[in-house]
Amino acid sequence: MSEILSELATAVIEGNSDDAIDLTEDALDDGLEPQNILDNGLMPGMDHVGVEFRAGNMFVPEVLRSARAMQSAMDVLKPLLVEGGVEMAGKILLGTVKGDMHDIGKNLVGMMCEGAGFEVKDMGKNIAPEDFVTAVKEFNPDIVGMSALLTTTMRSMGHTIKALQEAGLRDQVKVMIGGAPVTQSFADKIGADGYASNAASAVDLAKQFAGV
Numbered sequence: 058m059s060e061i062l063s064e065l066a067t068a069v070i071e072g073n074s075d076d077a078i079d080l081t082e083d084a085l086d087d088g089l090e091p092q093n094i095l096d097n098g099l100m101p102g103m104d105h106v107g108v109e110f111r112a113g114n115m116f117v118p119e120v121l122r123s124a125r126a127m128q129s130a131m132d133v134l135k136p137l138l139v140e141g142g143v144e145m146a147g148k149i150l151l152g153t154v155k156g157d158m159h160d161i162g163k164n165l166v167g168m169m170c171e172g173a174g175f176e177v178k179d180m181g182k183n184i185a186p187e188d189f190v191t192a193v194k195e196f197n198p199d200i201v202g203m204s205a206l207l208t209t210t211m212r213s214m215g216h217t218i219k220a221l222q223e224a225g226l227r228d229q230v231k232v233m234i235g236g237a238p239v240t241q242s243f244a245d246k247i248g249a250d251g252y253a254s255n256a257a258s259a260v261d262l263a264k265q266f267a268g269v
């Protein structure tokens with residue numbers, strides 16, 4: 058890895074958005090390709106964050122800072138990546154289900170997935186099954202991600218899967234669910250394709266779904 062890319066990875070790990078932007082611009086000025094900057098600067102930084110988060114060596118506020126630094130750099134790179142026709146890893150439609158206002162974990166999942174190269178459309182919170190259906194038709198995602206933090210709102214995940222089935226869209230998408238009260242057995246029960254217990258595992262699962 059060139060020195061500037063290793064500094065960029067460090068900026069992401071340390072959650073330093075200003076450095077992440079400056080170094081991304083410097084790398085572009087030095088003639089590095091946007092894809093190279095993404096794959097060998099930003100991604101290794103975010104991968105490291107995922108490993109440390111899973112190991113309990115980094116905590117939510119630090120991970121959020123890293124994700125924001127990654128996103129700031131991605132704001133610089135994204136138009137160039139799109140212009141250059143670079144393929145994203147896949148498209149994820151994300152939302153917190155109906156009746157549920159908790160979005161911190163969902164936001165973290167979205168940022169980490171963006172960091173891993175996915176195009177993420179975040180619908181926000183309190184998203185009804187029919188709104189997921191409409192958004193699937195419009196955005197055509199590879200993965201639908203749902204988050205719930207309340208035992209009372211978890212059931213809306215099942216309702217959303219049913220609504221996708223009824224709209225004939227279920228086979229077009231993988232459904233990934235998560236949130237504190239959610240378990241693998243609940244995912245199995247409602248017919249989700251997978252469950253992730255934290256943001257780093259959500260990235261792994263999304264990559265597995267996308268075959269990357």
Ligand code: B1M
Pocket residue numbers: 117156157158159160161162163165166201202203204205206207208209233234235236237238252253254255256257259
């Ligand atoms: Co609320 N709340 N809350 N709350 N709140 C909990 C969830 C609760 C456990 C607190 C408690 O009583 N001990 C409890 C739920 C009990 C239950 O259902 N069993 C609770 C309650 C009861 C409520 C209210 C009903 C309180 C009231 O008004 N009486 C109310 C409900 C409002 C509503 O949603 N309709 C309410 C309101 C709120 C606030 C608005 C004040 C605020 C939310 C602010 C916000 O999100 N913008 C809030 C908060 C902050 C919490 C706690 C304290 C923290 C949640 C959080 O952000 N954790 C929470 C108690 C706790 O967890 N200690 C609590 C940090 C976050 C990073 O973790 O969301 O678990 P988490 O996300 C993780 C994983 O779960 C996973 O990855 C994330 C990152 O590793 N993950 C996914 C999450 N989504 C995923 C999706 C995936 C994959 C992985 O794939 C798509």
